[in-house]
Amino acid sequence: xxxxxxxxxxxxxxxATFAWLAGTLALLAILPAYLPTYHVSVLxxxxxFGVFAMSIDILAGYAxxxxxxxxxxxxxxxxxxxxxxxxxGMPLYFAIPLAxxxxxxxxxxxxxxxxxxxxxxxxxxxLALGMIVxxxxxxxxxxxGGENGIRGDVRPAVIGDxxxxxxxxLICCTALxxxxxxxxxxxxxxxxxxxxxxxxxxxxxxxxxSMHLFIGFVMSGFFAGLAGALYAMFNNFVSPSTVAxxxxxxxxxxxxxxxxxxxFGALIGSFVMITLENFVSYYTQRWPTVLGLVFxxxxxxxxxxxxxxxxxxxxxxxx
Amino acid sequence: MNLFxxxxxxxxxxxxxxxxxxxxxxxxxLRIVNLAHGAxxxxxxxxxxxxxSWSGSFALGIVGAMAGIALFGILLEGGLLRFVRGHELRxxxxxxxxxxxINDMALVIWGGDSFTVPVPDTLMGAxxxxxxxxxxxxxxxxxxxxxxxxxxxLLMNKTRLGVMIRAxxxxxxxxxxxxxxxxxxxxWTFLLGAALAGLGGVIGGAYLSLYPTADAEILVxxxxxxxxxxxxxxxxxxxxxxxxxxxxxxxxxxxxELAYFVIFGPMAALLAFRPLGLFGKSV
Numbered sequence: 001x002x003x004x005x006x007x008x009x010x011x012x013x014x015x016a017t018f019a020w021l022a023g024t025l026a027l028l029a030i031l032p033a034y035l036p037t038y039h040v041s042v043l044x045x046x047x048x049f050g051v052f053a054m055s056i057d058i059l060a061g062y063a064x065x066x067x068x069x070x071x072x073x074x075x076x077x078x079x080x081x082x083x084x085x086x087x088x089g090m091p092l093y094f095a096i097p098l099a100x101x102x103x104x105x106x107x108x109x110x111x112x113x114x115x116x117x118x119x120x121x122x123x124x125x126x127l128a129l130g131m132i133v134x135x136x137x138x139x140x141x142x143x144x145g146g147e148n149g150i151r152g153d154v155r156p157a158v159i160g161d162x163x164x165x166x167x168x169x170l171i172c173c174t175a176l177x178x179x180x181x182x183x184x185x186x187x188x189x190x191x192x193x194x195x196x197x198x199x200x201x202x203x204x205x206x207x208x209x210s211m212h213l214f215i216g217f218v219m220s221g222f223f224a225g226l227a228g229a230l231y232a233m234f235n236n237f238v239s240p241s242t243v244a245x246x247x248x249x250x251x252x253x254x255x256x257x258x259x260x261x262x263x264f265g266a267l268i269g270s271f272v273m274i275t276l277e278n279f280v281s282y283y284t285q286r287w288p289t290v291l292g293l294v295f296x297x298x299x300x301x302x303x304x305x306x307x308x309x310x311x312x313x314x315x316x317x318x319x
Numbered sequence: 320m321n322l323f324x325x326x327x328x329x330x331x332x333x334x335x336x337x338x339x340x341x342x343x344x345x346x347x348x349l350r351i352v353n354l355a356h357g358a359x360x361x362x363x364x365x366x367x368x369x370x371x372s373w374s375g376s377f378a379l380g381i382v383g384a385m386a387g388i389a390l391f392g393i394l395l396e397g398g399l400l401r402f403v404r405g406h407e408l409r410x411x412x413x414x415x416x417x418x419x420x421i422n423d424m425a426l427v428i429w430g431g432d433s434f435t436v437p438v439p440d441t442l443m444g445a446x447x448x449x450x451x452x453x454x455x456x457x458x459x460x461x462x463x464x465x466x467x468x469x470x471x472x473l474l475m476n477k478t479r480l481g482v483m484i485r486a487x488x489x490x491x492x493x494x495x496x497x498x499x500x501x502x503x504x505x506x507w508t509f510l511l512g513a514a515l516a517g518l519g520g521v522i523g524g525a526y527l528s529l530y531p532t533a534d535a536e537i538l539v540x541x542x543x544x545x546x547x548x549x550x551x552x553x554x555x556x557x558x559x560x561x562x563x564x565x566x567x568x569x570x571x572x573x574x575x576e577l578a579y580f581v582i583f584g585p586m587a588a589l590l591a592f593r594p595l596g597l598f599g600k601s602v
Contacts, residue, residue, distance in 0.1 A: 066408055123408065124542060128542040128543060136577030136580060246419075249415050286427070288420075288423035292415075292417065292418070292420035295415055296417065299413040300409075302402060
């Protein structure tokens, strides 16, 4: 089923990919020096959500399991950081590992329940599970602050200004992206692609499909949790909308717009969606409508996304 | 838990059944997880509220909302979903987009305030059930749920359309091979499912009131009902609705802030044994 979204397309040569990446990274490193503060923070947001979207792509693009519950995993980390830092004054270097652990645990619970299903059932289950987290964040107001959420000065003063925080984020995101690329291309990562293409064949080859999917899901949740912890420092605020369905689908849409199964596409998707959001929000308050329309048009006209389409075109020309 | 709370649970179950039955019908036959179902519920509620306030007739509100939402359903199925037919995930994600648009437009038109659909005088007040006085309107909600169940049961088991829908749930290709226009049955089913969401919106709009996140709340309950009951099964939806309704009632009394979590436990336990739900069949 997922092959619909992640059309199997030829990869470009490693050298070209490397050149593109080095160029992008150089640009990302130099650009903030010439940009106004507001744009720097937009760029920071793009990087954080890029990691989040990539974590979704690990499951959707490589394991062939589209999750609609990752917003809840991401947001769990954000909530945990803000709760412990702002209410109990826990130092950040304790709060962040704790938050990532909490997010990973949530992912593990989701995984145990969801890995037995595929396709649309998987989607349905992760959606329901994610919405339960949302419901708890909304109603358990003693801890989560209910609709008002939690506000707190999480970001340490050393990286208080948006430029230095940007560079911290850039370093973290580069490291995480590298980790994810390594994960996907590792022998284990390849088994996930094998499961996506044919779970039955992998099983008959002797792989424990459920265990591999479980680990894949938990790893994906781990990366989503790291993105969520970064987001806590970026935003200094969390409310139920951070764990809401909108968050999950926005992340998924970023992965799809960029191209499911391309990993780097998620960064492009994040760039497109966040730039669009900022642009649209400047003129109108109807961002959800625009987001919905982008969803509808992408599904009808461009399900392969930017990178997927480029690769498909290149493959066609190559033949 | 006292009788009053038990009755509340059953009443809520009846509302859930009305909403979830439409959802499960569409899911069962068209294989579409219509995530715009919650948005259609909310929009139906707003339609009902506006029509009932304007005309002073609750019945007209129900009819208007059902007709209006059925029309929306036709537009959604015939105008958008036909372009992604056969691609399960693309269909689901498309309905997410539709839900965003509907919710945002509803926010523009009706604003962020909470509304309650006006109820006719005959449904005001309370009736005595055993030792408790129970609001008449809630008895009406329960009656409506039972009526919808009976009508759907008759439709599915005693009419030609029902036979075709049931056959389509089991094997749509075979139905088509028998010379039946499955596309038209898809459209009718979607229309019916959407109309049920609209009906649920008006009935729920007078019971739980309408506000911008009401759609997401009813959607998660409907999802739980369908996950428990299984794809496309009416008895499954009824049992699932009863379970979720009663559990929610228990949860709200015992753990008011974690009520959502209480529906999660049994759902998880059930999934461990039957991943496709009580009455679900593998595709």
